[in-house]
Amino acid sequence: MEPLLCPDCKIEMQSQRYYGVAVDVCPACAGVWFDEGELRSLLQIDPLILLSLEDRAVPDVYYSPEEALGRRCPRCAIPLHAYRYLYDSPVELDGCNQCHGIWVENGELRKLHEALQAQEQAETQPEAQHRLAVAQYAIESQEQVERANMLTSLFRLLRKRVPPFGIG
Ligand SMILES: [Zn+2]
Numbered sequence: 001m002e003p004l005l006c007p008d009c010k011i012e013m014q015s016q017r018y019y020g021v022a023v024d025v026c027p028a029c030a031g032v033w034f035d036e037g038e039l040r041s042l043l044q045i046d047p048l049i050l051l052s053l054e055d056r057a058v059p060d061v062y063y064s065p066e067e068a069l070g071r072r073c074p075r076c077a078i079p080l081h082a083y084r085y086l087y088d089s090p091v092e093l094d095g096c097n098q099c100h101g102i103w104v105e106n107g108e109l110r111k112l113h114e115a116l117q118a119q120e121q122a123e124t125q126p127e128a129q130h131r132l133a134v135a136q137y138a139i140e141s142q143e144q145v146e147r148a149n150m151l152t153s154l155f156r157l158l159r160k161r162v163p164p165f166g167i168g
């Protein structure tokens with residue numbers, strides 16, 4: 001396969017294999033291009049992969065955001081669209097609408113790693129919320145038990161006042 005050109009530097013990226021997954025790394029800016037599914041696969045194998053990638057690739061050059069505006073997909077050559085990872089994380093990634101590849105700048109690898117960790121922590125919260133909901137449910141059902149007991153005694157009371165065969 002032809003080497004991909006860095007969306008920023010327009011120079012050939014180097015294919016690097018991690019756990020059998022070939023990602024393209026720019027030798028100048030140390031940005032990483034992930035084809036569709038590659039980032040997910042790597043994170044499943046090694047949750048610290050983004051830190052390793054960031055440590056291994058040291059950029060020679062830095063690009064200002066102004067220069068990054070004209071980024072195009074190294075595969076499809078269509079403009080990449082910048083988006084915030086998980087909508088509100090501090091990580092800005094560039095994705096391709098056509099091939100669904102992701103361009104991650106060197107400094108963003110660490111931020112992405114941190115955002116993923118924050119997400120994991122947030123995901124453990126529903127467990128706590130679930131426990132709270134169970135506790136809440138117990139409280140509610142306790143109230144229901146009391147109400148049921150109250151209604152039962154009320155019925156007993158009424159039954160005593162009304163003769164069992166009152167119509168006769
Ligand atoms: Zn580059």
Ligand SMILES: [Zn+2]
Nearest residue numbers: 073076096099
């Ligand atoms: Zn593309």
